[in-house]
Structures are given as structure tokens and as C-alpha cells.
Amino acid sequence: MPAGTWDTPCHTAKMEIDNPIQSSKKPDMKSSKIDETGYSPYPDMNLAQSIHRVTMISGNQPILDHVAASSVRLPAEYVNSIFLTLASPQVENPSLYRLLKQLVNSSELNGSITYLSSEDLDTMENMHRSKVSSLEAKIEEAKEKSGDSEVLDALFELARFAAKSLTKAEALDAYDRILKTPKLSSGKSMDALMESARVASFYGDVTKCEDFISKVRIVLDPFSSCVYNFYSTFLHFNNCVIDKQNCRRWGRLGQKKQIESL
């Protein structure tokens, strides 16, 4: 059998492969996970849409009847599934769970939903409190031992956790802390502002949402004007160089024509 086939490898010696780096301390990215697009997935705006639909179908003043609900392809068990999602580890938001429980007309659902008890929700809140304190400790540790970027990462982690599982006020406060950080880059402040706008939009606070978006524009505008100025200066410089080259190439006639055209 010729050497080098799959059955008999020509190199009997073991190939040297670098061992994968096993860092003892992996950063905990569970709550500050970023999706493929580079944005934080929290707060989940699809969930806001679903909550709105639930209030439209089974709220205290339902607007959509079940026939109309089926015409927009809402499954029959929609309300139940939203409550399950709110209690699931992906969201775990007890305040939102309580709010939705108040908004939904339970009598109409004929006991088809098994709600989490208030003890369960309290337990969830206690868990969140301990998580928040651990994140706060992480921020303090980063302040003492690491640099600005590590502090910022820890702050973002806390804010994203708050956007996912805590109340609107807590989430906005957490983002506000980021915005008050000294030496914050325009990119990071835009991230924080846009995520704040999403939090405000999630809870239907139109005024605050507009306010955050206008702040993004303020952050963005000096930057874009700076880039524009740089680009236009570069273009002007480039045109001057080209003009000089053309003048040399065309001689006096070309130069005269160019002056006339100007």
C-alpha cells in the first residue's frame, strides 16, 4: 500500500498540536452576552411585543378577540407561553411577571395558567439581589486591580443583567452609571445610550426613548463632522496634488484651461 494513504499514515510519529489554552479564570459572560450583530440581546423587544399581544387578547380590557387573534397567527396557548418565558432562565424577571399578572384578566383564562407563587418570585428576587451584589463586587475589584476597560465591562455586565431581569428604573440607573464614567469613548456611550433607549422603549416610555436617541445624535454629530472634515480636507489635499500633476503634464495650456474653469 502506498505511503500516505488514510490506512497507513506515512508519519507514524504523533503530530505536535498546541494544547488549547486553559485559562483558570474565564470571564463570566452569561449576563452580558452579545449577539452576532454586536448588540446586547436584552431587553428582548420580541418579548415586549408578546406582552403587548397578551394584554390585547386577555387584558382587563381586551381589544383582540380570539378569532382576530388567530387571524394574526397567535397560538391558543400564547398567554401561558409568555408567563413561562418570563419565569424561564433566559428572562427571570419577577417584576415584569407581577406586572403582567395584574394586567391579565385571570377570570377569563379559567384557571388555565399555573402562576408562580409570590414565594417563588421572592426567591427569584433574592437570587437577583445576590447576583447584583456579586456584580458590584466585581466592579469594585476591577476598579482596584484592573484598568478602565475592565471597569467598563463590569458596569456593562451589571446594566445588561438589570435590563434582563430587574426593573426599568434599576436598568436605567445602571446605564446612567456607565454614562457618568469618566473618559468614556463615544462608541461606548452610544452603546449605553442605545441600550437605554431600548429599555425605555421596552417599557413604553416614549419620552425617555426620544430623549436617549437625541443624546445619541449629540454624541454622534461631533464625531461624524470630525470624520467629514478630515475626509474633505484629505480630498482637497488630494485634488491639489492631482491638479499640480495635471498642470505639469498638460503644460501651460492645461493650466490656463484649469484656471478658466475655476
Added chain:
Amino acid sequence: LKVYKALSKLQSRDIKSAAELLVDCIATFSCTELCSYRDFVIYTIIANIIYLPRTELKEKIIDGSEILTVAPDIPIVFRLVKALYQCDYKEYLDALVEVHPILIADRYLQPHCGYIIRELYVLGYKQYLDSYKSVTIESMAKTFGVSSEYLDVHLSRFIAAGRLNAKIDKFGGVVETNRSDLKNSQYKDMIHKGDLLLNRMQKLSRALDV
């Protein structure tokens, strides 16, 4: 940022500005963290159907390649815009009724559902009446697939509110359009503004005399 701004405008019922921003973002939409592309296209169609001229509606919405890819997922909304463009008013009103639950089921559109539906009705009636100097209510009702009584009530409400430039001759059962031509409207506008200016000048002269 444009999508963020557009949705914020949509929430505050500045639909015209939202429409412009939304149509700009169709090709480059990447804000999936804010809404799905399907929802985004629904917002774009609904906002633009009200404000975009008919020729641009065809170019940007009905024939837009990005919208055509999503069209099978949103058959009712697409049927609405197509029916309006093709002047199939019966189909248009049918689609309008079916669009209503879609608007209510959406958190951005639900607060403005009444406004949007009203504007869409006005748009349909206006487009139809633009082609006629006078038309019988019966014929118009037949075209829209509704009863004459319903149409009479509906039209009279819009005419009274100044949304339609027409009047109903109830005795003859005819709707007469009275399109004010550009020159006349400009003349009226100038007289109105002139009146205001004179009033202000008089007030100012009185203040100076004192």
C-alpha cells in the same frame, strides 16, 4: 440609529418623518435587536402607504425587491397596498378590515390604529373621487363593496371634517367633487395671510402710539 429614530417617531405619531426614515433603511436594515425584518417591512408599508405619492409607492414599495422577498409572510398588508395601487377598492376595503387586527397586535402601531385606519379610508376615497367630477353614491358604494347608507355616513363625516373636497347631493344621490385649483387656493391663502399681517401691524401701530 435611523431605525431607532423611525420607530420613536412612529411611537409619537410623526408618521411622515417615520415613513421617510423607514423607507431609507429597507436595504440596510440590521437592527434585529429592535424588531424583526418582517415587522420592519410592515411598519414601512403602513407608514408609506399614507404619505408616499402613488408613483413612488409603486417604485419603492410594490416593486421593491427587499419588500417582495418578505411579501409572502405579510400577505394582508401587501394586498392592501397592491389593491390601492391597482384601484381595486373592494379588495382595498376588505384588506383594510383584515389589517385592523395586525395593527392592534403590534405595540408600535396599536396606539395609532384608529388614526391609521381613518387615514387609509380617506386615502382610498380621495383617490377614487379624484377621477370624477360627480359620481352617484350607489355606483361608488358598488365599487367599494359597501352599502349606500354606510358610504353616505362615512363620506359625510370626512367631508364635514374637511378631509374630502366634495359635497353630497342627497336628493340626487350624487357625490360632487369640488377641487379647488392651485391658483384659487393660493389666492385664498394670500388673503388670509395678508389679513393676519394687517392685524398685527395695526396692533403694533397702536402700541407705538401709546
